[in-house]
Amino acid sequence: MRFIDEAKILVKAGKGGRGCVSFRREKFVPKGGPDGGSGGKGGDVYFLASNKLLTLYDFRLKRVYQAENGQPGMGSQKDGRAGKDLVIEVPVGTLIYEIKDEEQGKEVLLADLAKNGEKFLIARGGRGGKGNMYFKTPTNQAPRYAQPGLPGEEKRLRLELKLIADVGLLGLPNAGKSTFLSAISAARPKIAPYPFTTLVPNLGVIADDLGRKMVIADIPGLIEGAHLGQGLGHRFLKHVERTRFLVHILSIEDVDLDNIAQGFDLINKELEKFDPVLAKKQQIKVINKIDLLSKEDLSILKNKYPELFFISALHGDGIEELLSAMWKKL
The missing domain is CATH 2.70.210.12 (GTP1/OBG domain)
Incomplete structure (x- = not known):
């Protein structure tokens, strides 16, 4: 459908x-x-x-x-x-x-x-x-x-x-959100290595051993100017409003390794321009595609940015730690 x-x-x-x-x-x-x-x-x-x-x-x-x-x-x-x-x-x-x-x-x-x-x-x-x-x-x-x-x-x-989900996945186009969603849930979103693969929000549902459920919405990739309706803009920012917290995913390909934190600013600024209240939602910040890094570089980044989660959605590295943090936040 x-x-x-x-x-x-x-x-x-x-x-x-x-x-x-x-x-x-x-x-x-x-x-x-x-x-x-x-x-x-x-x-x-x-x-x-x-x-x-x-x-x-x-x-x-x-x-x-x-x-x-x-x-x-x-x-x-x-x-x-x-x-x-x-x-x-x-x-x-x-x-x-x-x-x-x-x-x-x-x-x-x-x-x-x-x-x-x-x-x-x-x-x-x-x-x-x-x-x-x-x-x-x-x-x-x-x-x-x-x-x-x-x-x-x-x-x-x-x-x-407006989707009602517990968690909203945010990120630039091709950040790997769909791959992450398919890795942790029964959702099977379209996955391909080019921007704007996700043209509609995808919903995934996961359950823990206690029977609790977490509904996760993969919001299509946002770009600079999204608050003005550019790219997929307003059409999808509205779906973020009802989520309880956000998981902000960036690809290691899209960040400056000397200043990774700055990479999250682009979308956060778009959120603030669209709705200041939305920008204040709690976020779990994630760097994806760590399989592209050497073990030495990854170790350095983890020590430098202990507040970030480093994963490979494709290979499953770091997924369990991230999910644990999401359950605690929920």
């Missing part, structure tokens, strides 16, 4: 049923009074956050969602049946925006469904019309009119999915 993190849809609540114009007609009661019942209320539209869904892909296939209309009223003072509510399931982490002006990009955030089972009323069904029995007065004993049902609310929406 393709990963889709945005979709635009139209939702329509049900229309209320029309009221009934009817008169009591029974044997020996030639001039019975009005007995038209009211129409039923139109169905409401709800969104429900569900762990069963991982993407918004289905909303690219179906764009219009409509609740059931209320049934019309009937004679003998019988009201019409209310329309069934429509419950639309979305992935946990879905934000729902109402589009006010698409051309000018005006929209309003209506809901942030961040918990499994969270439910939100998005559009109310229309009220049913009253039947003619409600319009009888001393001066009008036989009203021949009833109310029409009112239309339900109709809204154009933009759905946006």
Whole structure:
């Protein structure tokens, strides 16, 4: 299934049923009074956050969602049946925006469904019309009119999915994040030696001996100017927001061995420009592809930078130590 993190849809609540114009007609009661019942209320539209869904892909296939209309009223003072509510399931982490002006990009955030089972009323069904029995007065004993049902609310929406993961993997393109994720979890992301291999976030899940689970999101490689939308920019920085902490991975190929710490500054600056709060998230800093170093150089770097983790995601070196630190941080 393709990963889709945005979709635009139209939702329509049900229309209320029309009221009934009817008169009591029974044997020996030639001039019975009005007995038209009211129409039923139109169905409401709800969104429900569900762990069963991982993407918004289905909303690219179906764009219009409509609740059931209320049934019309009937004679003998019988009201019409209310329309069934429509419950639309979305992935946990879905934000729902109402589009006010698409051309000018005006929209309003209506809901942030961040918990499994969270439910939100998005559009109310229309009220049913009253039947003619409600319009009888001393001066009008036989009203021949009833109310029409009112239309339900109709809204154009933009759905946006922000992944909810415990850990976010950050790094420059080709840092080896996907290789690391595939090495520690059941995830099988596309892996190749060129930038922007990961065009969508990948999720991996690992479990320890105690049955605890850790959900890890491999965020696509970020470049300078990402906060402005360059490269894969804004589209993926948003997925970092919900993680509990970050694992920042750099390839040994992309750093100055005399000042490795400086290599982490590029992405950290992009995080700060995008969202200062995001930049303050705790990080575990990792240098990958140590298999390209000599044992002597690696020993020198480990002594010089004891706060960093040195791994080879390809060969598995240093993975256990890093995972241990991640579990402790979690």
